[in-house]
Amino acid sequence: VRHVPKTIKARIPKGATDGQRLRLRGQGGKGVNGGRDGDLYLNIALHPHPLFRPAGHDLYLDLPLAPWEAALGATVEVPTLDGAVNLKIPPGTAAGRKLRLAKKGLPKPGGGEGDLYAMVQIVNPTVLGEREQELFKQLAEHSRFNPRGHFTREKTHGQ
Amino acid sequence: MANEQEDAVWLHARSRITIVELAQFSGLREEVLRELVEYGALSPADPQAPEPHFNADRVPSVRAAARLYNDLELEMPALALVLSFLDRIEELETRLRELKAQLALPSR
Numbered sequence: 225v226r227h228v229p230k231t232i233k234a235r236i237p238k239g240a241t242d243g244q245r246l247r248l249r250g251q252g253g254k255g256v257n258g259g260r261d262g263d264l265y266l267n268i269a270l271h272p273h274p275l276f277r278p279a280g281h282d283l284y285l286d287l288p289l290a291p292w293e294a295a296l297g298a299t300v301e302v303p304t305l306d307g308a309v310n311l312k313i314p315p316g317t318a319a320g321r322k323l324r325l326a327k328k329g330l331p332k333p334g335g336g337e338g339d340l341y342a343m344v345q346i347v348n349p350t351v352l353g354e355r356e357q358e359l360f361k362q363l364a365e366h367s368r369f370n371p372r373g374h375f376t377r378e379k380t381h382g383q
Numbered sequence: 384m385a386n387e388q389e390d391a392v393w394l395h396a397r398s399r400i401t402i403v404e405l406a407q408f409s410g411l412r413e414e415v416l417r418e419l420v421e422y423g424a425l426s427p428a429d430p431q432a433p434e435p436h437f438n439a440d441r442v443p444s445v446r447a448a449a450r451l452y453n454d455l456e457l458e459m460p461a462l463a464l465v466l467s468f469l470d471r472i473e474e475l476e477t478r479l480r481e482l483k484a485q486l487a488l489p490s491r
Binding site (some may be wrong): 234235236237239240242243244245246247248249250251263265277278279280282283284286320332333334341343345 | 390391392393394395397398408440442443446476477480481483484485487488
C-alpha cells in the first residue's frame with residue numbers, strides 16, 4: 225500500500241462548531257478488490273474569535289459594564305453574529321451574571337440555533353478625572369456597602 | 384441517516400445511524416458491535432427499539448477503538464474498556480471546551 229497525500233476541497237455544511245466531526249463520503253483511501261472507497265473524517269477546530277467563544281452551538285461573550293451601569297441598570301449595545309442588539313441590564317446586576325440572548329448562537333446541523341450568553345464583568349476606570357475622583361469619594365463616604373461581609377461571617381464559623 | 388445522499392455529513396448526537404452503518408463506518412463487524420452493546424460499552428440511542436440505532440457522534444470513538452482492536456488484537460473485554468475510556472476522554476474534552484468558553488478573559 226502506498227500512501228499519497230492529496231488536497232481536496234470540501235464543502236462544509238451548515239452547523240459547524242468546535243470539536244465536531246464531519247464525514248466525507250468516498251474521500252478516504254481507494255477501495256481494494258472492488259471494495260468501496262473509504263471515507264474521510266474531519267475534526268473541526270474553529271479559529272478563535274476575539275469576542276465570541278463557542279461551547280457546542282452556544283456562544284459566550286464578555287460584557288464589560290461600568291460600576292454605575294451595573295448598579296443603576298442600563299441599555300447597552302451588544303455585538304452578535306447578525307449585528308448589534310440592545311440589551312437591557314437590570315439594576316443591581318452582579319459580575320459573573322449570564323445574560324442569555326436566545327437563538328443568537330451558531331446554527332445547528334438539524335436546524336435551530338444555539339444561544340449567546342453575555343457574561344457580565346464590572347470594570348472600573350483605571351485613570352480618574354478630578355470630578356470622577358470627587359464623586360467616588362462621596363460614594364465611599366455615603367455607602368454602607370461591604371463587599372467583604374462574608375469574610376467576618378466565615379471567620380466566626382471557623383472558630 | 385436522514386441525509387445519507389449528502390457527501391458531507393455531520394456526526395452529531397441528533398442524527399441516528401443503523402448498526403449496519405456503524406459497522407461500515409467503524410470497521411467493526413456487526414456481531415462485535417452487538418457484543419459491545421451487551422457489555423454495556425456501547426449504548427443504542429433507544430434501548431427499547433428492536434433493532435439498535437446509534438447516535439452518529441459515536442462513530443469517531445468506535446472507529447478509534449476498532450483500529451486498536453485490529454492492530455493490537457485485543458480481546459472483547461479490553462475493547463469494551465478502550466471504548467469506554469475513549470468516550471470518557473471525549474466527554475471530558477467537551478466539558479473542558481464548555482468551561483473554557485465560560486472563562487472570562489481578563490478585562491481590558
